[in-house]
Amino acid sequence: MTELNEFTIIKGTSKRIVDYWKWAYSNINMNSERGVFAEFLIGSALDSLGTGRVEWDVADIKYRGNLIEVKSSAFLQEWEQKKPSIPIFDIAKKYEFGEYTSSRVRHAHIYIFALLYEEDRNFMDPLDMEQWEFYILSTRRINEFFGDQKSVSLNPLKKVCNPVRYKDINSVVDEIIDIQNKSD
Known part of the structure; x- marks a missing residue:
C-alpha cells in the first residue's frame, strides 16, 4: 500500500490526497x-494515536492496556434547527465482534463522552478546546448507574461525573485506571 502524506499525488490526476x-x-x-x-x-490528549484509526474496532483508543470508547455529541448540528439538540450518547452493549454469541457487553474499560457545547452557530468552533467538555467514566460505573440502557443524555451523565477540560483528560484517565488496578 502507498504511504500517504499531504503531497501524495493521486495517480492519473493532478490532485493530491490532501485535496x-x-x-x-x-x-x-x-x-x-x-x-x-x-x-x-482523546488519542492526542493521551498520546495514544498509535498507527491510525481502525474502523469498527472493539474500542477507539488503547491506553495503558485499557480500551477506551469515545462518544461525541453537540447542541448544534449541521442541518437547520429550531432549537439546540439534546446531547445523547450511545452506551449500548455490543456483541463480541466476529464472535457468535447471544450476550452483549461493553467492551471498553473507560468511556469518554465528548460534548461540543457551544450553542451559538456564529461562534461554534470545534477546533477551540474551550468549547469542549469531556465526561469520563469507567465502564463499571456506567454499568452501575445506567445498567442495560442503550443511551444516556447529558443531565443524567452530569449527575454521576463532572466535566473535564481537554488539558485534564490524561490525568483523569490515569486516575481511573489506577483506581481500577487497585480494586482488581
Whole structure:
C-alpha cells in the first residue's frame, strides 16, 4: 500500500490526497466527522494515536492496556434547527465482534463522552478546546448507574461525573485506571 502524506499525488490526476481529505472530511461539524475528531482529540490528549484509526474496532483508543470508547455529541448540528439538540450518547452493549454469541457487553474499560457545547452557530468552533467538555467514566460505573440502557443524555451523565477540560483528560484517565488496578 502507498504511504500517504499531504503531497501524495493521486495517480492519473493532478490532485493530491490532501485535496480528497479536504473535500471529504473538512466539515468536522457533521456528526460522523465530529465523532472521529473527538477520537483524535482523546488519542492526542493521551498520546495514544498509535498507527491510525481502525474502523469498527472493539474500542477507539488503547491506553495503558485499557480500551477506551469515545462518544461525541453537540447542541448544534449541521442541518437547520429550531432549537439546540439534546446531547445523547450511545452506551449500548455490543456483541463480541466476529464472535457468535447471544450476550452483549461493553467492551471498553473507560468511556469518554465528548460534548461540543457551544450553542451559538456564529461562534461554534470545534477546533477551540474551550468549547469542549469531556465526561469520563469507567465502564463499571456506567454499568452501575445506567445498567442495560442503550443511551444516556447529558443531565443524567452530569449527575454521576463532572466535566473535564481537554488539558485534564490524561490525568483523569490515569486516575481511573489506577483506581481500577487497585480494586482488581
